Amino acid sequence: MIKDISIGRHVIGFKQPTYFIVDVAANHDGSLSRAKDLIHLAAESGADAAKFQNFQAGTIVSDYGFKSLAGQLSHQKKWPKSVFEVYEDASLPIEWTEELKNTCDVAGIDYFTAPYDLGLVPYLSKFSCAWKLGSGDITWLENIETLAKDGKPLLIATGAATSEDVRRAMDAARKHTDKIVLMQCNTNYTASLENFKYIALRVLTAYEREYPDVLLGLSDHTPGHSTVLGAVALGARVIEKHFTDDRGREGPDHAFSMGPKDWREMVDRTRELEAALGDEKKKVMKNEGETVVLQRRALRAKQPIAEGETLTRDKLISLRPCPEQGLPPYRIDELIGKSALREIPEGDCISLSDVG
Structure with missing residues (x-):
């Protein structure tokens, strides 16, 4: 059975509202004031949390390694600088942490981070109410266990991973914590509409079967919110997407991020979906009670029936219509062969008290 977990000021659970995480990522563009503005804008747009990424270029990428590839891959080939330089520019100064946390508190949303440097974890732990493991670190078991041991909820993204990779990561995490959110993800960052073919939302149903006691989520990089609605319908309770105020800005993450208007639309449509999903019990709902009378059929006299006449x-x-005392058609055999105890006009409803 899935149990609720707490992240900051929110409770995350199967029967709780979907938890929306803004990933600021590199969209602060090296400006603390801009990062703070994005926090407030995210809160106004309906986000529940702002997530940051803490790394230093030298502890996440090898300058030599990327240069030796003799050509950058995927979306990185469009970057005007080397991969190492872009990560240097995008790195979040550790000195910002307390102010970012305080800004989130003022805005009324949660603050947490994805640490890509084990050396930063002890300091960040004083401020972060949860941890996010990026998809690229799913094979870095030392990091997974370090974060899991800290005792905070751990969100594990599973982009570009096999089932074996996921099991290995989950085994490492579950040795130390049961506060896990397992997130389906596709790690193509090109913002291409072709990417919808590769989201594989049904993986969530496989995760539900294999990890029935674990909360599920979606870390998404596609435009719009169709994948989000699909994921929520399949049981995801946590949604993470990149966020910016202007997709046209220069930077590695702006192009595939969501803006405030789209974010608000996504949240609003999700709240409608949550209301629409309801529970698994099939029943007559309060708002359709009158149609039980107006649209259902009742057994009635096809012709005038005299008192004492056999039906x-x-x-x-x-x-x-079928009033409360009426008999539905499937109960016709309860009337056949009975005698009318009163005169029944043509079209009148017949109840069991009318026959004997």
């Missing part, structure tokens, strides 16, 4: 099938007809 036969050809003397009965099923017609709307």
Whole structure:
């Protein structure tokens, strides 16, 4: 059974509202004031949390390694600088942490981070209410265990991973914590509409089967919110997407990020979906009670029936409406062969008290 977990000021659970995380990532563009503005804008747009990424270029990428590839891959080939230089520019000064946390508190949303440097974890732990493991670190078990041991909720993204990779990571995490959110993800950052073919939302159903006690989520980089609605319908309770105020800005993450208007639309449509999903019990709902009378058929006299007359099938007809005392058509055999205890006009509803 899935149990609720707490992240900051929010409770995350199967019966709780979907938890929306803004990934600021590199969209602060090296400016603390801009990062703070994005926090407030995210809160106004309906986000529940602002997530940052803490790294130093030298502890996440090898300058030599990327240069030796003799050509950058995927979206990185469009970057005007080397991969190492871009990560240097995008790195979040550790000195900003306390102010970012305080800004989130003022805005009324949670603050947490994805640490890509084990040396930063002890300091960040004083401020972060949860941890995010980026998809690229799913094979870095030392990091997974370090974060899991800290005792805070751990969100594990699974982009570009196999089932074996996920099991290995989950085994490492579950040795130390049960506060896990397992997130389906596709790590193509090109913002291409072709990417919808590769999101594989049904992986969430496989995760649900294999990890029935674990909360699920989606870390997404596609435009719009169709994948989000699909994921929520399949059981995801946590959604993470990149966020910016201007997709046209220069930087590695702006192009595939969501803006404030789109974010608000996504949250609003998700809240409608949550209301629409309801529970698994099929029942007559409060707002459709009158249609039980107006649209259902009741057994009625097809012709005038005299008192004492025997009821036969050809003397009965099923017609709307069906009042509370009426008999539905499937109960016709309870009337056949009975005698009318009163005179029944044509079209009148027949109840068990009318026959004997």
